[in-house]
Amino acid sequence: GQNIDQPTEMTATEGAIVQINCTYQTSGFNGLFWYQQHAGEAPTFLSYNVLDGLEEKGRFSSFLSRSKGYSYLLLKELQMKDSASYLCAPHNTDKLIFGTGTRLQVFP
C-alpha cells in the first residue's frame, strides 16, 4: 500500500532555516513532488526529485533518498509569506499520492 508520513505542524522564526521531512512507502516509485498550499488556496508546484540528492531552487531545496524512502524540503531565509502547508507527494506508476501536509507557521 501507500503510506506517507510528515509532521503535522512546525513553527519557525523569520530569517531562520526549516527542514520538513517526509518518509514514504509506495510501490513503483517514480519521483517525488513538493507542493505549497496557502490557506484557502490551491496547491502550487515547488519541486520534483527523481534522482537521489539535493535540488536547489533559490531559497528552497529538496532532497531525495530513494533507498531510504525519505525526502526533505529545506526553506532558507524564512519570510512571513512562507507560512503555508507543504505537501509531500510521491508518485508511482499509477498515481500521485499526497500526504496530509505540514503546516508551517513563520513568526516575526
Place this chain on the structure above:
Amino acid sequence: GAGVSQSPSNKVTEKGKDVELRCDPISGHTALYWYRQSLGQGLEFLIYFQGNSAPDKSGLPSDRFSAERTGGSVSTLTIQRTQQEDSAVYLCASSPYGKTETQYFGPGTRLLVL
C-alpha cells in the same frame, strides 16, 4: 496564459440533491485530475483522465460519484444524492502529458452539503 479554472467557486446544497462541478484545464494539457480535500486534510485522489484512454476511477469513494471529460478538454464531476460527508473542497488539476508531469491546480470548488 490562462490557468485551470473551476466553477462554481462555492456551492451550497441540500442533502440528497445532485451537484455538478466543472473544470477547464490548461489548453493543450492532456491529463486531468480531480481531488478532494476535506478541512485540514490532505488531497484525496478521485479520478484521472489521460487523453483518450479509459479514466482511472480508482479513487472515487462511491458510485454516487462520476466524472466525464468531453472532447479531451472540459471535465464535469457529478455527485448524486449528496451527503454531508461530501462537504469538501474539490480541486481539479491538469498536466501536459501525464502523471510524471507537474500538475497545475485550479482554485477549487468549495462544496457545503447541509
